[in-house]
Amino acid sequence: MLNSNEIFPIGIGTFKLDLENSQKTLQALLHSFDKGQNFMSTSLLYDNGNVVDFLQKFFQEVKKDEVFLSCHLEKNVEKKEDIEKQLDEYLQKMKIDYIDSLQVHLPHSMKMPLLEIYEEMDKLVKKGKVRFLSTSNTTLEQLKELQQNFKLVSFEGVYNLECKYYENIGLMEFCQQNNIQFVCYQALRRNHIAKMNYPFLAEIAKKYDKTQNQILLNWLVKEKAVSTLIKTNTIQNIDSNLEALDFVMEKEDLKILNDFQDERFNQIEIDWKNQGGVSIDQLANQFKID
Numbered sequence: 001m002l003n004s005n006e007i008f009p010i011g012i013g014t015f016k017l018d019l020e021n022s023q024k025t026l027q028a029l030l031h032s033f034d035k036g037q038n039f040m041s042t043s044l045l046y047d048n049g050n051v052v053d054f055l056q057k058f059f060q061e062v063k064k065d066e067v068f069l070s071c072h073l074e075k076n077v078e079k080k081e082d083i084e085k086q087l088d089e090y091l092q093k094m095k096i097d098y099i100d101s102l103q104v105h106l107p108h109s110m111k112m113p114l115l116e117i118y119e120e121m122d123k124l125v126k127k128g129k130v131r132f133l134s135t136s137n138t139t140l141e142q143l144k145e146l147q148q149n150f151k152l153v154s155f156e157g158v159y160n161l162e163c164k165y166y167e168n169i170g171l172m173e174f175c176q177q178n179n180i181q182f183v184c185y186q187a188l189r190r191n192h193i194a195k196m197n198y199p200f201l202a203e204i205a206k207k208y209d210k211t212q213n214q215i216l217l218n219w220l221v222k223e224k225a226v227s228t229l230i231k232t233n234t235i236q237n238i239d240s241n242l243e244a245l246d247f248v249m250e251k252e253d254l255k256i257l258n259d260f261q262d263e264r265f266n267q268i269e270i271d272w273k274n275q276g277g278v279s280i281d282q283l284a285n286q287f288k289i290d
Contacts, residue, residue: 002038002068002100004132004153004181009221010241011039011183013231014051022054024233029058031235033067035242041156041183041229043072043105044089052093064096070134070154070183072105073121077112083120087129101153103134106281107142108274114142118150137280139272140171143180152180158284159184159226161193161201161216162262165270165283172226186284187220187228188213195289200260204253210244217244219257262287 012032018025044052059067071090077083090099102121107114124130135146136156146152155175157166159182166172166182175182188194193201194212205212220226222245232238264287271277278286 001065001131004068004101007039007068007181007227008037009227009245010037010217011041011227011229012037013185013229014040014042014055015046015231017046017051017054017231018233019047019050019054021233022057025054026057026061028233028235028238030061032232032238033058033062035238037238037242038066039068039070039227041070041072043074044086045072045074045105049089049093052090056094059094059096064098068100069096070101070103070156071099072136073102073117074105075109075111077110077117079112080116080120083117084124084129087124091129098129098131100130101132101134102130103136103154103156105136106279107135107138108272108279114138115145115149118146122150140169140174143171143174147174147178147180152178154181154183154227156183156185156229158186158280159220159224160187160189160284161219161257161260162189162196163265163284164261165265165280168261168266172224176225181227183227183229184220185229187230188216189284192288198260200256204249204256207253208247208249210247211240214240214244215249215257217241218247218249219254221245222248223254223258 042052042055073086104110104117110117121133132153133150134152134154159166172182193216201212205215220228230241265283268278271279
């Protein structure tokens with residue numbers, strides 16, 4: 001079994017996997033694993049549970065003990081019993097005995113108090129169905145309260161070159177100080193950062209003979225020391241992502257990336273009460289380029 005400090009820094013994202021070309025997608029996932037990617041995150045919400053169903057094929061080929069699997073507890077939890085029921089659905093669909101990490105996906109949409117949910121989740125750790133507790137998409141105050149009552153191994157949140165909300169409010173620093181691995185999603189903003197074609201980013205990419213996305217991944221992993229979740233359906237894209245780790249950038253270029261952010265994201269008031277505004281999980285979906 002893997003511990004959180006043994007996971008490969010570029011994780012396997014499963015949101016919007018290409019299930020229409022399932023055999024090709026399976027081969028891509030197996031290629032990811034063969035190349036060292038041993039961290040995966042998934043949710044029953046992805047394609048109405050079909051992604052989790054599909055992952056059973058992956059775990060028929062790969063030993064569960066060799067993959068660190070994180071699963072999301074979703075909002076259809078209304079009473080304590082629903083928590084273990086939902087976990088059991090993950091286990092049954094993938095035909096596995098345990099998951100490594102369980103985390104509430106969207107705290108703002110849950111119908112039970114967060115601490116009560118984690119008390120029940122902790123019981124599942126004691127039962128051996130879950131190894132660790134994690135969380136995602138919380139406020140800094142919620143994270144502090146959870147960490148005070150439960151030992152968390154990771155935090156999954158939005159972070160990229162343009163959108164540095166969690167860094168700005170000190171949550172990433174709190175994670176570092178408390179040995180909580182920060183796992184970022186929307187690291188490339190689904191290619192929208194590259195589509196912006198920022199002159200400074202294009203220049204840095206040209207300097208190192210890399211793509212803009214490779215520059216971004218290198219910066220995130222080596223400079224910011226975060227893990228990332230990247231969904232890839234092709235072997236070519238997987239290899240391209242992994243090539244992002246085979247070079248070192250100069251301090252002057254890292255400073256440019258560290259100092260930049262798109263202030264438009266900072267002007268958005270996050271809706272933490274599920275009242276129809278921009279929730280934290282939708283923050284990076286703003287200001288897209290077609």
